[in-house]
Amino acid sequence: DTGVSQNPRHKITKRGQNVTFRCDPISEHNRLYWYRQTLGQGPEFLTYFQNEAQLEKSGLLSDRFSAERPKGSFSTLEIQRTEQGDSAMYLCASSPRPGGSYEQYFGPGTRLTVT
Amino acid sequence: QKEVEQDPGPLSVPEGAIVSLNCTYSNSAFQYFMWYRQYSRKGPELLMYTYSSGNKEDGRFTAQVDKSSKYISLFIRDSQPSDSATYLCAMSAQGGSEKLVFGKGTKLTVNP
Numbered sequence: 001d002t003g004v005s006q007n008p009r010h011k012i013t014k015r016g017q018n019v020t021f022r023c024d025p026i027s028e029h030n031r032l033y034w035y036r037q038t039l040g041q042g043p044e045f046l047t048y049f050q051n052e053a054q055l056e057k058s059g060l061l062s063d064r065f066s067a068e069r070p071k072g073s074f075s076t077l078e079i080q081r082t083e084q085g086d087s088a089m090y091l092c093a094s095s096p097r098p099g100g101s102y103e104q105y106f107g108p109g110t111r112l113t114v115t
Numbered sequence: 116q117k118e119v120e121q122d123p124g125p126l127s128v129p130e131g132a133i134v135s136l137n138c139t140y141s142n143s144a145f146q147y148f149m150w151y152r153q154y155s156r157k158g159p160e161l162l163m164y165t166y167s168s169g170n171k172e173d174g175r176f177t178a179q180v181d182k183s184s185k186y187i188s189l190f191i192r193d194s195q196p197s198d199s200a201t202y203l204c205a206m207s208a209q210g211g212s213e214k215l216v217f218g219k220g221t222k223l224t225v226n227p
Contacts, residue, residue, distance in 0.1 A: 004158075033214065040123070042203050042217025043159065056212045091158055097213060102147045102166070104215055106158040 002026060004107035006092050012113045013082055020078045021110045025094030032075050033104060034067055035091040043091050043106075049075060050098070082114045118142050121204055121218025130227050134191040138204035138218045141185065145206040147213070148180050150189045153201045153220065162202075163189065194225045 005024045013019050025032045031050050035043035036059075046065070047057040051072040060066070064082075069075040079086055089111050093104040121138045128134055136150075147166055151159035163178040165171045165187075171178045177190040187206075191198055201222045205215040 006158075031213075033212075035215075040219065042119075042121075042205070042219050043215070044217070045212070045214040048212050048214060056214070059214075089156075093215075095213075101164075102207065102213060103149065103161055103164050105161060106151070108158040111156065 004092055004094050004105055006107040006110050008110060009108060010111045012115065015082060015084060015114055017082055018078065018080045019082055019112065020076050021090055022074060022076050023092030023107060024074045026105055029094035029096050031095040031097045032069055033093040034077050035093065037089040037091055084114045087112055087114045116141060118216050119204065119206060119218045122221055123219045125222040125224060127224045127226060128194055130194060130196060130225055132194050134194050134223060136189040136202050136221050138187050139185055140206060142208065144208040146209045147207045148187050149205045149215070150178055151203040151205060153203055159203055196225050196227050199224045
């Protein structure tokens with residue numbers, strides 16, 4: 001499968017715990033995006049990387065959220081001290097930009113439930 | 116006012132009907148327009164991608180962009196029960212992050 005993959009697919013955690021999600025983009029896609037989707041809403045932008053550089057993180061909801069893409073391949077999104085309001089679907093997308101077309105391809109998402 | 120407005124529906128049609136889905140937007144910087152299909156508890160799947168104004172056709176799907184009216188549409192011909200899903204419009208501006216701004220999605224049910 002050459003699409004975007006995300007792990008785990010579902011995470012249940014207790015309030016106050018830290019969680020980390022992983023995204024593997026389409027091979028050779030330079031850009032990697034993280035979005036968050038709550039029930040009944042469209043995805044909302046969190047942050048993006050071009051290769052290993054995090055170029056915008058205006059959508060990260062608080063300093064409890066952080067993301068990395070250390071070698072310009074896979075990325076991780078970490079949420080520290082989780083709160084019930086963090087329950088959502090976390091989506092990763094990749095794009096061949098810059099230089100390539102503008103389409104973004106999404107992974108299956110990680111559904112987070114904070115109890 | 117949100118940057119992208121989309122009627123959430125729900126929309127219910129009989130099999131074989133022509134479906135029209137629409138979004139309006141307020142940011143004149145948007146240049147790239149996409150439609151995604153999302154099945155329940157799955158990630159969005161890219162259906163159509165259009166640059167600037169005009170029409171694009173792919174099989175049973177036609178995407179239209181009218182930048183003068185800030186209005187985009189997706190038409191589905193000969194709708195099938197397998198088309199039942201939530202349809203999300205998304206758009207981005209050129210330059211910078213080119214992050215996608217989404218509508219809320221329209222939930223479509225095609226009844227056999």
